[in-house]
Amino acid sequence: MGCKRREFLKIAGLSTLAGLAGKSAYELLAPGELEASQFMSGGQALEAERWAMVIDMKKCSEQEECRDCIDVCRHVHNIPDFNNPKDEIKWIWKSPFQHAFPEQESEFVEEKLKELPFIVLCNHCKNPPCVRVCPTQATFKRKKDGVVMMDYHRCIGCRFCMAACPYGSRSFNWRDPRPFVNKEEGNPEYPTRTKGVVEKCTFCDERLAVGKIPACVEACKEKVLVFGDLDNPNSEVRELLRTNYTIRRKPELGTEPSVFYIV
């Protein structure tokens, strides 16, 4: 039986179409292997529209030697201590007023304020420049609560974010941090970082997920640090902002920091 060229092409074309359509229909309709599996957030997770912090420097300045918030952060997040300011990893630390607020150019600054070490950390900006420059979206702003997060799995260590952050809130791991973590005080439930990634404060995302407030806020005996939802007019932070004069770091840059200072 002969088959003309035209007929052959028709049959070949039709069978290709049928094959492709059949395969995609099967894939579309066949039950997935793990149909019933799903992801959820934990039951007690703390939720907010925009997490923020108010730091009362009036109270903080009375406890000059206190480092409770800084130490607890070191321990829960396994932050290494290289004993060398060039390699230092900083999540929450102290910075003198004139460095933290260089735009406050008053000729005569209140004496008490001038040298006062301010508690500084990542500002979790509403408009974070680090997120804009990250080429891999390793750092990103969480849509649900405004936390500026780090995904160390994606970080390629280009350090664009460090150049972009006007607050110096990001630190690069120049060397393997694990040997420099204090293992007696460290937290074996939390990972360390690896050489070649950038790290920073994440507002204790791992604690928020299980219903705990950030460790620094919990550790402060003087209640200097207050954590809450900026979008909720009844929250504690909004109450403090209503009743106190507060400043933010470098607001002229338009980053809209979520950390406020009562001075």
Next chain:
Amino acid sequence: MHDAGKIIAGLMVFIGVMTFPFWYNMGKASPAPEPELSQKAKQENECVEPKSFMKTSHMQLLNEWRDTAVREDLRVYVGSNGKSHDISLQNTCLGCHSNKDKFCDKCHDFVGVTQLYCWDCHLEPKEKELWAVKDANF
């Protein structure tokens, strides 16, 4: 045909040399390793998904866990058997499979998939033992 003897003899030598590795190693294949379950894993009886799925697809599941926990902040996984687990390589997976060298490493070494960088950051059980476990209120 001239030189048939030489050509056929040459071909036989060639085939012999080329297939040498196959018949030299015949019957000497090392047996597939049997990963050992820890006591805790044995008691649990079932992983987050059926064994057959975990065997073939644990790497995809781990990647999905990683992305969903870090990027979407969904940190509880409900398996197809209806049981829920916290999403954590360090605390959930390795909490149960606490014998990494007899469980993970056995197959990974056998198939040569050893360039994993999970443990550069996440603490494996052996490493955890070096850390003094304090019941601090973290």
